[in-house]
Structures are given as structure tokens and as C-alpha cells.
Amino acid sequence: MLIDPSNSHCQFIIGDSEPFFIRLYSLTVLLKSPHQELEDLIKKIKTRLILSPEAEEFLYSISKEKTLRKGEVLIRQGQVVKNTFFVSAGCLRSYCTDKNGKENTLLFAIKDWWISDYIAIHTDELATLTVECLTESKVIEFNAKELDGIHSLFPEFEPYQRHNLERHVVSLHRRILNQLQLSAADRYDLFLKQYPEIEQNTRNFHIASYLGITQQSLSRIRAEKVRK
Amino acid sequence: MKALQIVSYGEIKDSLVFNELSKPAVQSNDVLIEVKAAAINPIDKSIILGNLQGMLPIPLPSTSAYDVSGIVLEKGDGVSNFEIGDLVYSRVPQEQMGTLAEYVAVDSAAVSKKPGNISFEEAASIPLAGLTAFQSLEAAGIKKDDRVLIHAGSGGVGSLAIQYAKAQGAFVYTTTSTTNLAWVKALGADRVIDYKTEDYMSIAKDVDIVFDTLGQNYSLESFEVVKQGGIVISVVGPLDEASAKMLGMSDYKLPEALAKASSDRKADYKFILMHPNGAHLNEIKSLIEDEKIKPIIDKVYPFSESVEAFTHLATGRAKGKIVVKVS
Numbered sequence: 001m002l003i004d005p006s007n008s009h010c011q012f013i014i015g016d017s018e019p020f021f022i023r024l025y026s027l028t029v030l031l032k033s034p035h036q037e038l039e040d041l042i043k044k045i046k047t048r049l050i051l052s053p054e055a056e057e058f059l060y061s062i063s064k065e066k067t068l069r070k071g072e073v074l075i076r077q078g079q080v081v082k083n084t085f086f087v088s089a090g091c092l093r094s095y096c097t098d099k100n101g102k103e104n105t106l107l108f109a110i111k112d113w114w115i116s117d118y119i120a121i122h123t124d125e126l127a128t129l130t131v132e133c134l135t136e137s138k139v140i141e142f143n144a145k146e147l148d149g150i151h152s153l154f155p156e157f158e159p160y161q162r163h164n165l166e167r168h169v170v171s172l173h174r175r176i177l178n179q180l181q182l183s184a185a186d187r188y189d190l191f192l193k194q195y196p197e198i199e200q201n202t203r204n205f206h207i208a209s210y211l212g213i214t215q216q217s218l219s220r221i222r223a224e225k226v227r228k
Numbered sequence: 229m230k231a232l233q234i235v236s237y238g239e240i241k242d243s244l245v246f247n248e249l250s251k252p253a254v255q256s257n258d259v260l261i262e263v264k265a266a267a268i269n270p271i272d273k274s275i276i277l278g279n280l281q282g283m284l285p286i287p288l289p290s291t292s293a294y295d296v297s298g299i300v301l302e303k304g305d306g307v308s309n310f311e312i313g314d315l316v317y318s319r320v321p322q323e324q325m326g327t328l329a330e331y332v333a334v335d336s337a338a339v340s341k342k343p344g345n346i347s348f349e350e351a352a353s354i355p356l357a358g359l360t361a362f363q364s365l366e367a368a369g370i371k372k373d374d375r376v377l378i379h380a381g382s383g384g385v386g387s388l389a390i391q392y393a394k395a396q397g398a399f400v401y402t403t404t405s406t407t408n409l410a411w412v413k414a415l416g417a418d419r420v421i422d423y424k425t426e427d428y429m430s431i432a433k434d435v436d437i438v439f440d441t442l443g444q445n446y447s448l449e450s451f452e453v454v455k456q457g458g459i460v461i462s463v464v465g466p467l468d469e470a471s472a473k474m475l476g477m478s479d480y481k482l483p484e485a486l487a488k489a490s491s492d493r494k495a496d497y498k499f500i501l502m503h504p505n506g507a508h509l510n511e512i513k514s515l516i517e518d519e520k521i522k523p524i525i526d527k528v529y530p531f532s533e534s535v536e537a538f539t540h541l542a543t544g545r546a547k548g549k550i551v552v553k554v555s
């Protein structure tokens with residue numbers, strides 16, 4: 001966002017009676033507007049489509065930036081899901097708890113990924129998944145229904161949403177095939193190659209539950225790699 | 229709701245009855261847990277037999293057991309650390325005893341989220357025994373390279389204490405009988421002593437810590453194997469003066485022989501009374517998720533066979549924990 005000179009803060013900064021460092025400080029505070037993350041996302045969106053000021057305004061109206069603590073839960077299995085999240089920083093995980101109480105990790109999400117419970121959003125069922133922060137994270141929370149319907153208000157969005165959806169389908173299909181075809185060791189290798197930054201932010205049990213193997217098998221695979 | 233209640237003191241079979249009760253009411257700091265699994269402990273058996281009437285006056289009928297895992301169904305106004313739907317485990321406070329039931333209300337301070345990598349049955353097996361192991365070894369000031377003797381390594385408490393001591397980097401001696409040697413060794417114990425064929429006192433010598441989970445002659449004998457400046461921690465031996473005071477016996481004195489052994493050896497004696505604590509359970513949760521500790525289950529009984537679970541416990545031969553699957 002540009003600084004609006006009619007804004008009283010700006011006049012305070014521009015007025016030259018203030019010592020330099022106070023002006024500098026106020027300027028940095030102002031520049032770090034509360035919409036920094038959304039502005040960055042909008043910049044990214046703008047590389048793919050021409051965004052009208054109205055559409056941009058709409059995005060502001062249906063979103064909220066949030067800084068989250070490690071362990072914070074955004075979606076809870078069994079509850080109503082209203083939001084979808086764009087990750088600006090940190091690492092999140094979606095998982096499903098089976099009837100015995102064990103967690104199975106569906107996906108991790110890091111910077112520039114979207115995460116939510118899409119089953120719940122698209123079927124109007126209660127959440128099948130829990131979404132939690134594995135590290136301190138920054139997300140932009142969007143009202144999922146409104147974001148979903150954005151293309152009916154602003155048709156320019158359609159290709160962008162389709163592109164995201166396609167990428168999501170590709171990655172899910174890959175994940176399913178890898179699960180069916182690759183050995184546990186190969187799946188782990190691939191995971192390391194694709195997402196080295198996730199490995200650094202997660203615990204053993206998160207990775208094992210993502211790969212669908214026991215923690216002992218994961219330790220064995222790791223030990224094997226060290227020996228190679 | 230269905231609940232297994234103690235209706236009289238005495239033989240297990242005569243004292244336990246399934247009753248139909250109303251759901252417990254939730255106080256401001258409570259969560260209401262839908263019970264998935266409960267675990268039983270020697271204390272539950274002692275209560276039923278009436279051995280603890282003096283120390284723990286319990287109105288009859290009362291629902292049995294303290295260990296639980298399940299799902300948060302409701303919460304009081306004062307609860308901020310849990311949400312409806314959270315998967316939790318707990319050793320419930322004394323006043324809220326009664327986990328062998330479909331629902332139990334529990335002070336949220338005694339509750340923790342359950343470890344995500346284990347089942348409800350496994351999670352229920354942890355709290356009481358895990359807190360006992362954790363609080364006892366912490367009270368002993370356990371640290372890396374300490375030499376520790378843990379009695380009854382195959383018991384509910386012992387099997388978790390071995391793993392906790394190993395996670396702290398200690399060298400662990402433990403005692404058990406022949407049939408349990410292999411799996412107890414696999415928990416990480418450095419030297420498993422077969423009490424049927426070996427004399428533990430000639431093997432574990434000058435240790436830093438003795439964890440006495442047997443009582444009787446073992447409490448006194450501990451001072452023959454602990455080193456000068458070491459510590460004997462007991463959960464079954466005579467009360468020490470501090471815990472007697474806590475139980476309202478202010479003029480209590482440590483038995484003379486024990487006091488003398490302790491001062492001759494210049495080694496402390498401490499009795500630990502396990503206390504419910506959600507934060508401690510949370511630490512244990514991390515250790516479980518990092519596979520430093522794994523639950524050891526002897527047998528899981530269906531709710532309808534809870535009485536059989538108690539008969540099994542009463543043999544004193546459990547290998548790890550006895551669990552009841554409630555729903």
C-alpha cells in the first residue's frame with residue numbers, strides 16, 4: 001500500500017519538527033502495515049492475472065493476517081470449517097485421528113502453500129482433519145466460501161483458482177502413487193528432496209505418520225542412509 | 229451412563245458392580261471426557277480391598293480407577309487450554325476418581341493432550357504409572373551417568389521408570405523374574421537382574437539412586453546398595469515425615485531402623501506420593517512422541533470384563549499395564 005499523505009500519521013512523519021530517528025521509527029512502523037502478508041500474496045497473484053482494485057478490496061475484506069504460536073490449532077476434527085489458510089511463514093500440518101486415537105498426517109504446509117480441510121469445505125461436512133502449527137507461523141486466514149466464490153464476482157480469478165487446483169491434484173496424485181509404488185526408503189528420500197525445510201521443522205513421528213510407516217522403520221531407514 | 233462402582237469393601241468379585249449413573253456435572257475448571265480407555269493400578273485394588281480406608285476415606289458407592297484417555301465433550305467457563313474435541317489423557321484428582329465409566333469430569337489442570345502416536349488404550353496406560361516414575365526420578369535429581377537401581381522393571385511403574393531413566397542418560401539396573409528378562413532388557417535397561425536366580429545386592433553396588441517399588445525388606449536393603457550421598461526413593465515403603473505431614477500425621481516419625489540405615493549410609497530417604505499434574509503429562513507426551521518412552525501393555529479388557537481385569541491385577545504378576553477399553 002502507498003502511504004496516504006492525508007493520513008495524520010503521515011503528516012506527523014513528514015512534519016520536520018520531529019527528530020530524525022523518531023521519524024524513521026514511525027516510518028518503519030507505518031510501512032510494516034498490518035496487511036504486509038496479504039500485499040505479498042496479492043503481488044504474487046498479480047503475476048498471474050490482472051487484478052481490479054475492487055477484487056483487491058474484496059480480498060482484504062475476506063481475510064485476516066494471523067501470527068500463531070507453535071501448537072496452535074486452526075481447524076479441529078469434528079468441528080465446522082469456515083476458513084482456509086495461506087501460509088506466509090512457518091510450518092503447519094493437517095492430520096486425521098483414527099478411531100484408536102492415532103494421528104495420520106495428510107499434508108504439511110510451508111511458505112506459499114494453502115492448507116485447510118477441503119473435504120469439509122466442499123461437502124459441508126464437519127472437519128475430518130485437524131490443522132495445527134508445528135512452528136510459530138504466519139498465515140492469512142480467508143473465509144473459505146467467499147474465497148471459493150470469488151470467481152463469480154471477479155471472473156479474472158478463474159484461471160488462477162484452476163491453476164491452484166491443478167497443482168493440488170497433481171501433488172495429491174503423486175502422493176497416492178508414491179504411497180502405492182515406492183518403498184518406504186524411497187518415499188523418505190523423495191520427501192527429503194522435495195521438502196528439506198519441512199524435515200527441519202517436524203518431529204520424527206510427524207514424518208513417519210506422513211510416510212505411513214512406524215517410527216522404528218523411519219529410524220532404521222535413517223540409520224541405513226548414514227551407513228551408505 | 230454405565231460405571232463400574234465399588235459398593236462395599238472386600239473381595240474384588242463381591243465389591244464391584246456396574247451401575248447406571250447420570251453424567252457427571254462439569255465445574256468451571258473441568259473438562260468432561262468421553263472415556264475411550266481406562267487403566268487400573270494397584271491402588272485401585274487396595275481401595276477395593278479396604279486397605280486404604282484410614283488414609284483415603286471414599287464414600288460408597290464410588291466409581292473405580294484414576295487413569296483415562298478420551299475426548300473432550302464439554303468444558304467449564306474457566307477452561308482455556310482445551311477445546312471440545314481434544315484428545316486427552318489424565319490421572320484424575322482424588323475427588324474425581326471414577327474413570328471406569330462412560331464419562332468423567334476432570335479438573336483441566338490434571339489433563340494433557342494425549343500423545344499423537346499411540347492409541348487411546350496405550351495412552352490410558354500411562355498417567356498414574358508414568359507420573360509416579362517421572363516425579364520419583366525427578367525428586368531423586370536423576371542426571372546423566374547416574375547409576376540407578378529400579379525394582380520390578382516389569383511392573384507398570386518400573387517399565388516406564390527404566391525408559392525415563394535411560395532418556396536422562398542414566399545407567400540402569402533393574403530386577404524382575406526369569407520370564408520377563410528379555411523384554412525388560414529391550415526397554416533399554418543396562419543390567420537386568422533375575423531375582424529368582426541372582427542376588428541383586430551383589431550386582432548393583434554403590435548406586436546413586438534406588439527406586440524402591442516393592443517395599444517390605446527392600447526399603448531397608450536399599451541402604452546396602454546405595455552409595456554414600458545417594459538417595460533412596462520409595463513409593464511403597466514407610467512414609468517419610470514430609471509425606472506423613474501432608475496426610476495429616478504431624479507427629480509421625482520414620483521407623484527407627486530405616487532412619488538409622490539412612491544416617492549410617494549418609495544417604496537420603498524420600499517417600500513419593502504421586503500427584504496429578506497435566507504439565508508433567510505433557511512432558512511425558514513429548515517423550516512418547518519422540519519414542520523415548522513407549523507404553524507397555526499386558527492386556528486390554530473390554531469394559532464388560534473389568535472385574536477380570538482386576539483379578540489379573542491382583543495376581544501381582546502384570547507385565548506392564550492392564551487396560552480397559554470403555555468405548
Ligand SMILES: NC(=O)c1ccc[n+]([C@@H]2O[C@H](COP(=O)([O-])OP(=O)(O)OC[C@H]3O[C@@H](n4cnc5c(N)ncnc54)[C@H](OP(=O)(O)O)[C@@H]3O)[C@@H](O)[C@H]2O)c1
Pocket residue numbers: 269270271356357360379380381382383384385386403404405406408423441442462463464500501502503541544545546547548
Ligand atoms: N506412592 C505412590 O504414589 C505410588 C504410585 C504408583 C504405584 N505405587 C505402588 O508401587 C508399586 C508398584 O506399582 P506397579 O503399578 O508398578 O505394580 P504392578 O505393575 O502390579 O507390579 C507388578 C510387577 O512387579 C514385579 N515384581 C513383583 N515382585 C517382585 C520382586 N520381588 N522383585 C522384582 N519384581 C517384582 C512383577 O514381576 P514378576 O512377575 O517377574 O515378579 C510384576 O511385573 C505398587 O505397590 C503400587 O501400589 C505407589
